[in-house]
Amino acid sequence: MATAVIMPRQGQSVESCIITKWNKQVGDSVAEGDVLFSYETDKASFEEEAKVAGTLLAILAEEGDDVPCLENVCVIGEPGEDVSEFSAAATVDGGETAPAAQEAPAQAEAAPVAAAATGSVQAGGRIKISPRAKGIAENQNLDIKKAVPTGPNGRIIERDILELSKLGAEAMASAATAVCASAGAAVPEAEYEDVALPNIRKVIARSMHASLSEMAQLTHSFSFDATQV
Template sequence: MATVVVMPQLGNSVESCLIVSWQVKVGDEIAENAIVCEVETDKASMEVPSTAAGTVLALLWDEGDDVPVKEPLLVVGAAGEDPKPALDAVGWAGKDGEGDAAPAPQPTEASATPEVAAQPAERAAATGAASPRARNLAAANSLDLGAVEEGSGPGGRVIERDVKEALTSATPAAARAGAHGAAAQGTGLGGRVTTTDLTAGPAPEAVAPTMPAARPATAVDADFPGPSEATQVKGVRKVISERMMNSLATSAQLTYTTTANAQGLLDLRKKLKNSDAALGMTGVTIGDLVGYAAVRAAAQNPSHNAHLADGVLTTFERVHLGFACDTPRGLLVPTVRNASLMSLREFSAVSKQLANEAIQGSINPDLLSGATFTVSNLGGFGIESFTPLLNVPQTAILGVDAIFPRVKVNADGSVGAEQRIGLSLTADHRVIDGADAARFLQDLVRFIEAIDITALG
């Protein structure tokens, strides 16, 4: 009997997966553990292996479908085997509840019904098979869509490109008019002959052809607004959008900014970079050092290392640090669990491993949640100040800005310059007052400016 392969649960918090692309098609012979499709959760993208070997008998979903975990995904069995008994055995009623095991085959030209096989122009006139942009462009230029004999879209559909071509060349109606001796001057754009002109009969011979009137300055530009592309917001991008709106709508966010002397960061980073590779510290970055200092500050300020949900404030003894990670699929926030229990070397190594997995799309979705405090670092992009949004239900998030020179007055009255790093703290004012946020930043500045000592902790 055929085997039904289901959508696996790719993490404890995952409820459904979006099919990005199928890697197999009906009729393919596959081995057990062969990759059948690429899927995307609300946090990461992954590949799904087959749990059975054989011939692919049916693909139950289309690319772009959001499939609940544990739902039938495809059917594998012997070549020519009917997949329906296997689907009936698991109670599959189709993705729409109608028992469809695969998309219905599209009719070929040879098997098309008489209505489908009708002339394209007649089909367009009868069914309006023209895209909205094509109809708008035709209407703006007084072009009869019936004059477009063949559309280049799917199934002969008239699309915007077809209308543009009709506007820049003699229309089929004009060609027919010339063949039958009808008037060469019509009522269409630029004097083109339309089907309306053909049914009205030949124009009086006494009326001499005239040059088309000059195009007024207010005329509609046929190329307006120019090329564009519409993309459905889905997957990770949709989740980010919804979470950001929810963050702003459900919390009282206020951002506080300050700076810290960055010379200690720069000196320690240089020293670690040139250290013995056997010590495992050469890869420690400025971002690692600031993140490590932020963990120490969050541990000393419980209201910042907390969740606020349904009117209940939960503070955490340990700091589980989330960090914003720029990936090809959008913003992800991996969590360094138990960051407050780690050494600097361990913290740096775990952060890099999580970042690499997030960028590659192979991170466990469970490691993209559970943070108690978050850091977002835009300093590498030269940003000197910004307003990070809370990752609710967290009560605070730290934005790390660029290092930049600032003028300072020395004790002897001379003027010099020092390197400063910008810090932007966003806090939920429902539980964190301004003075509390200021104290957090004071602690953070102290940890950063004495980073060599902080790293020993």
């Protein structure tokens, strides 16, 4: 029988945790005690071990996602079992709902190509995107509305943005070729790498901002002769 793995609550004040790394992928065999994924709160990092043995049937949150405590993160069971009951319905345009499903790798690769011809599937609605994918899109100035989501619950994830950037690079390369004739147009490589901030850094930033904006500020200035010092 399929079993859901939830995001643990590490303390009464912890509302959500960020997934930092997946150690297992869909289709991998899982034994009791295997580390499924690592995650962090605003104060510490943890590893979640499997409580049951079986096969990892579905991953419901990606690396970098901020997942509420006690929410389903993945599903372990036997191959072929239905996992739709463990994932919430995704909201689409017009307020309708569609069940989320874990696509096979081949289907995930084909989805961006098939959907690109029909335009954005997220236009006009609330776009669900992981923090890492959003950061890449902003740095590369990409329109996330044109991305084709392949993540859980209709979420745009990193691979979707990378596919979108490939389409943009191909367009620029073909335009440069038409203008420059035989001259090759090389796409410049990124000179930096985006690294997600640890959760504790976000908490520090919020606390510092709250200290500055919510508390009265008082500054004293004194002058003295320090010549002899």
